[in-house]
Amino acid sequence: MARRVSTSTKVGFTVLAWAVALLIFSPILWTVLTAFKTEAEAIAAQPTFFPQNFTLENFGAVQDRSDYFKHAINSIIVSFGSTILGLIIAIPAAWSMAFAPSKRTKDILMWMLSTKMMPAVGVLIPIYLIFRDLRLLDTVHGLTLIMTLINLPIIVWMLYTYFKEIPVDILEAARMDGAELWNEIVHVLVPMAVPGIASTLLLNVILAWNEAFWTITLTSGRAGTLTAFISSFSSPQGLFLAKLSAASLLAIAPILLLGWFSQKQLVRGLTFGAVK
Amino acid sequence: MGSITLEHVNKSFGEVEIIPDISLDIRDGEFVVFVGPSGCGKSTLLRLIAGLEDTTSGTILLDGQDVTDAPPARRGLAMVFQSYALYPHMSVRDNIAFPLKMAKLPQDVIDQKVDYAARTLNLASYLDRRPRALSGGQRQRVAIGRAIVREPKAFLFDEPLSNLDAALRVNMRLEITELHQQLKTTMIYVTHDQVEAMTMADRIVVLNAGNVEQFGSPLDLYKKPANRFVAGFIGSPKMNFVDGPEAAKHNAHSIGVRPEHFKLSTTEGAWKGTVGVAEQLGSDTFLHVQTDGLGLMTIRTDGDQTFRHGDVVWLTPDPTRIYKFDAAGKAI
Numbered sequence: 230m231a232r233r234v235s236t237s238t239k240v241g242f243t244v245l246a247w248a249v250a251l252l253i254f255s256p257i258l259w260t261v262l263t264a265f266k267t268e269a270e271a272i273a274a275q276p277t278f279f280p281q282n283f284t285l286e287n288f289g290a291v292q293d294r295s296d297y298f299k300h301a302i303n304s305i306i307v308s309f310g311s312t313i314l315g316l317i318i319a320i321p322a323a324w325s326m327a328f329a330p331s332k333r334t335k336d337i338l339m340w341m342l343s344t345k346m347m348p349a350v351g352v353l354i355p356i357y358l359i360f361r362d363l364r365l366l367d368t369v370h371g372l373t374l375i376m377t378l379i380n381l382p383i384i385v386w387m388l389y390t391y392f393k394e395i396p397v398d399i400l401e402a403a404r405m406d407g408a409e410l411w412n413e414i415v416h417v418l419v420p421m422a423v424p425g426i427a428s429t430l431l432l433n434v435i436l437a438w439n440e441a442f443w444t445i446t447l448t449s450g451r452a453g454t455l456t457a458f459i460s461s462f463s464s465p466q467g468l469f470l471a472k473l474s475a476a477s478l479l480a481i482a483p484i485l486l487l488g489w490f491s492q493k494q495l496v497r498g499l500t501f502g503a504v505k
Numbered sequence: 506m507g508s509i510t511l512e513h514v515n516k517s518f519g520e521v522e523i524i525p526d527i528s529l530d531i532r533d534g535e536f537v538v539f540v541g542p543s544g545c546g547k548s549t550l551l552r553l554i555a556g557l558e559d560t561t562s563g564t565i566l567l568d569g570q571d572v573t574d575a576p577p578a579r580r581g582l583a584m585v586f587q588s589y590a591l592y593p594h595m596s597v598r599d600n601i602a603f604p605l606k607m608a609k610l611p612q613d614v615i616d617q618k619v620d621y622a623a624r625t626l627n628l629a630s631y632l633d634r635r636p637r638a639l640s641g642g643q644r645q646r647v648a649i650g651r652a653i654v655r656e657p658k659a660f661l662f663d664e665p666l667s668n669l670d671a672a673l674r675v676n677m678r679l680e681i682t683e684l685h686q687q688l689k690t691t692m693i694y695v696t697h698d699q700v701e702a703m704t705m706a707d708r709i710v711v712l713n714a715g716n717v718e719q720f721g722s723p724l725d726l727y728k729k730p731a732n733r734f735v736a737g738f739i740g741s742p743k744m745n746f747v748d749g750p751e752a753a754k755h756n757a758h759s760i761g762v763r764p765e766h767f768k769l770s771t772t773e774g775a776w777k778g779t780v781g782v783a784e785q786l787g788s789d790t791f792l793h794v795q796t797d798g799l800g801l802m803t804i805r806t807d808g809d810q811t812f813r814h815g816d817v818v819w820l821t822p823d824p825t826r827i828y829k830f831d832a833a834g835k836a837i
């Protein structure tokens with residue numbers, strides 16, 4: 230039986246949904262608006278909602294002081310590089326856990342997840358020393374490596390969940406059809422898991438893009454990503470709210486656009502298997 | 506060529522022994538059916554032959570060659586799954602071509618073989634569709650097409666028809682039998698439907714709890730069942746069994762009479778009973794008769810009988826067709 234919902238209920242829920250969405254979105258909106266204000270206007274005691282003296286000077290100033298494009302390119306390399314590297318390692322790992330499990334598979338999965346429960350500072354000193362000794366400090370490949378490692382548990386977990394949904398019969402059929410392991414993974418498993426792999430990729434790119442702790446501690450001028458770029462504006466010469474907003478806007482814009490264009494894929498991927 | 510030999514094959518999953526010890530000799534070109542109740546290890550045995558499961562001990566020979574440790578891809582066998590197991594992201598054409606691609610055949614040979622298979626199986630007009638857009642019967646045909654294009658040493662079927670409706674099942678049964686007569690390739694076919702087993706097989710393996718109860722031609726199993734299990738499993742409706750003094754009269758621990766081997770009378774006979782349910786199929790009528798002291802018996806009569814619920818009848822088993830079993834259930 231179709232559930233009957235009265236118009237007033239519908240309107241009520243719609244208003245509520247918009248209210249929640251606006252609440253979540255408001256800091257971002259405020260950042261966007263502030264980025265186009267002058268510094269004086271940004272810290273005014275009685276702030277106006279819309280910029281009174283619309284200006285682009287903040288963006289120019291930000292680019293002058295600290296090279297936006299260099300940081301953006303580092304961000305792209307690190308976030309995509311670490312995610313793709315992670316997928317290359319995680320796909321075979323998740324294959325084996327989903328389709329050839331052993332007695333220990335569940336324990337290994339839990340153990341991998343448990344590494345995410347430890348605060349990152351817990352291993353700051355050892356990692357820093359290892360990076361120093363291997364001369365990986367402030368290098369893009371070093372940062373890519375650490376980003377791969379910290380996101381690997383999530384990548385393996387997500388892929389494992391998606392692979393679990395794939396009937397093992399189909400992989401067995403491929404084996405019977407003469408497919409060696411490599412062909413089974415490349416021609417059958419991966420194409421069937423495309424939605425899952427795509428949303429894993431998107432989510433991990435976003436996570437790596439926004440990662441700040443390791444980026445800020447392990448890099449400085451050369452290998453810094455956009456998170457390092459933002460943080461360089463929040464200190465120490467006092468607060469320049471408008472410039473900080475402009476920098477933030479520049480830093481989140483690419484990933485925001487990526488998320489916007491792939492939102493269907495993201496939602497489908499994240500709710501994959503929830504409804505059969 | 507495709508002879509398959511199992512020598513003392515044993516399979517355990519962890520602590521649980523599913524197949525204690527099976528030796529079988531399947532000849533090249535034979536159509537062999539594995540039947541048995543659910544959970545008796547039919548699929549497991551088939552998967553051992555396919556290489557999808559590893560044996561715990563024992564040897565599997567293919568054309569005399571030891572393949573016990575060979576992966577499925579190297580055994581040259583084709584399998585048709587109950588779930589069809591088609592590749593959902595590929596068109597019908599690519600599904601059928603997949604084994605040929607894996608064998609690295611040239612594209613023009615692949616096209617030729619796929620077209621030939623598609624025509625044989627009436628799939629020509631669906632070649633560009635995805636499996637999702639096919640009916641159950643069509644999917645089954647694609648699965649069979651995918652199996653035949655690569656000319657395997659043997660075909661393995663695991664209950665391929667159990668997801669189809671009754672009419673289609675009869676059709677596909679004929680098609681598979683015809684395919685076997687045409688290709689003359691070894692086929693192993695798992696089913697728990699004994700009509701499929703009887704009608705399709707050259708020889709039947711009756712499995713029970715991981716053991717081979719009997720391996721023989723369908724008529725052998727029907728006429729000379731090796732033991733009480735086979736006697737009860739082969740034949741429909743089931744054989745009627747009688748223990749105790751009635752069996753002792755025949756020097757047996759128990760005796761069995763098939764529903765079709767009774768003489769029925771309203772006035773005289775060996776065993777007296779009352780008709781319970783009468784199932785009229787048109788061609789036959791199955792009478793379920795509650796006998797005095799011997800339990801419920803099923804009798805097969807022709808479709809013109811007009812017995813009703815509550816009628817008193819006398820049953821006389823055909824003396825030449827009484828099966829006798831000893832205390833262990835073995836035929837004597």
Ligand SMILES: Nc1ncnc2c1ncn2[C@@H]1O[C@H](COP(=O)(O)OP(=O)(O)OP(=O)(O)O)[C@@H](O)[C@H]1O
Pocket residue numbers: 518523541542543544545546547548549550697
């Ligand atoms: N991977 C496995 N791990 C543990 N036990 C298993 C496994 N596969 C099968 N079994 C067990 O082995 C026994 C035989 O299973 P199998 O699938 O071979 O039966 P079957 O004869 O094909 O039955 P059905 O007619 O229901 O398909 C069952 O008791 C089953 O629970």
Ligand SMILES: [Mg+2]
Pocket residue numbers: 547548549
């Ligand atoms: Mg089975």
